[in-house]
Amino acid sequence: DVKVTQSSRYLVKRTGEKVFLECVQDMDHENMFWYRQDPGLGLRLIYFSYDVKMKEKGDIPEGYSVSREKKERFSLILESASTNQTSMYLCASSLSGLAQYEQYFGPGTRLTVT
Amino acid sequence: RKEVEQDPGPFNVPEGATVAFNCTYSNSASQSFFWYRQDCRKEPKLLMSVYSSGNEDGRFTAQLNRASQYISLLIRDSKLSDSATYLCVVNIDRQLTFGSGTQLTVLP
Numbered sequence: 754d755v756k757v758t759q760s761s762r763y764l765v766k767r768t769g770e771k772v773f774l775e776c777v778q779d780m781d782h783e784n785m786f787w788y789r790q791d792p793g794l795g796l797r798l799i800y801f802s803y804d805v806k807m808k809e810k811g812d813i814p815e816g817y818s819v820s821r822e823k824k825e826r827f828s829l830i831l832e833s834a835s836t837n838q839t840s841m842y843l844c845a846s847s848l849s850g851l852a853q854y855e856q857y858f859g860p861g862t863r864l865t866v867t
Numbered sequence: 868r869k870e871v872e873q874d875p876g877p878f879n880v881p882e883g884a885t886v887a888f889n890c891t892y893s894n895s896a897s898q899s900f901f902w903y904r905q906d907c908r909k910e911p912k913l914l915m916s917v918y919s920s921g922n923e924d925g926r927f928t929a930q931l932n933r934a935s936q937y938i939s940l941l942i943r944d945s946k947l948s949d950s951a952t953y954l955c956v957v958n959i960d961r962q963l964t965f966g967s968g969t970q971l972t973v974l975p
Contacts, residue, residue, distance in 0.1 A: 788965075793875070795954070795967035796911070811962070843910060854901060854958055858910035 756780070757859035759844055765865045772831040774862050776844030783849040785827035786856065787811075787819060789840040796843065802827055803849065834866045870894055871966035873955050879972045884945050888969045890938040890955030900931055902940050903954040905968065911954055914940075945973045 760775035776785065784803050788796040788811075798811030800819040808819050816838060820828045827846075831838055841863050845856040873890045880886045892900075900917035915922065917929040917938055928941040938955055950973045955966035 793967055795871075796965040798962060798964075801962070853961065854899060854916070854963065855913045856911075856963065858912070860910055 757844060757846055757857050759842075759859040759862050761862050762860060763863050763865075765867065766831075766834050767867055768835060770831075770834050770866075772834050772864065772866075774829040774831075774842055774844075774864070776827045776829070776846075776859055777825055778827075778844075778846040778857070779825065780846060780848075780857065781824070782846035782857070783824070784847045784853055784856075785821065786845040786847075787817075787827065787829045788843045788845065789813070790843055790861070791840050799829065834864075836866050838864065839866045840864060869966075870959075870964050871955055871957050873953075873966040873969045875967060875969060877970040877972055879974055880945055881974050882945060882947060884973075885941065885943045886945055886971060887942075888940045888953055888955075888971075890940075890966055892936050892938070892955075892957045892964075894957070894959055894964075895936065897936075897957045897959050899958040900929075900938050901956040901958070901963075902927075902929060902938075903956050903965070905952045905954060907951070911965075914953070942971075945971075947973050947975060949973050 786801040787799040802821045818830045844859040847856045902914040903911040904914040905911040921930045926943045930939045952968040
């Protein structure tokens with residue numbers, strides 16, 4: 754069974770803290786993605802990666818960075834958390850090629866920055 | 868203007884009803900189209916792809932009109948378990964762009 758796991762379901766951090774969100778997939782997928790989901794705005798792509806050590810900016814990369822040192826793991830880093838980064842963060846993975854549009858999502862991390 | 872626009876709803880329909888959702892997209896370079904489903908407090912999951920000729924999967928029918936840049940999803944004989952948020956998704960240059968979703972509640 755396909756599985757994407759995220760390190761925390763709920764997280765509360767203070768403004769200015771460095772925050773790490775971890776995502777692991779066990780499906781040997783090439784592609785991995787980080788989104789945030791906010792009411793009325795839908796899912797917005799932050800960063801994605803098509804291979805180990807590769808990363809590309811999505812639509813809203815400002816204030817975020819990512820790391821992909823191993824194929825199964827994709828980390829999202831908030832360098833200095835701010836209150837406008839309070840959101841639901843969703844990680845996803847997919848195969849490459851024609852199957853790339855079926856993305857498998859993790860359960861999400863609800864991050865609150867106070 | 869949002870790249871993918873959906874009526875947010877909510878749509879409240881009785882069991883057995885037929886309900887239709889619409890979605891418009893702004894980028895004519897969009898290459899492929901999908902509907903995802905997201906249950907309350909859960910992650911999105913692929914429901915079906917949308918093909919130019921229209922396609923059906925059981926009670927679900929998806930249609931695409933490229934000239935009008937319009938996608939639809941029809942659900943027939945709706946069940947309680949169909950209650951969810953339906954996300955219209957468009958692929959542009961290998962990236963998926965998600966609409967903000969249409970909420971459906973099927974009432975007993």
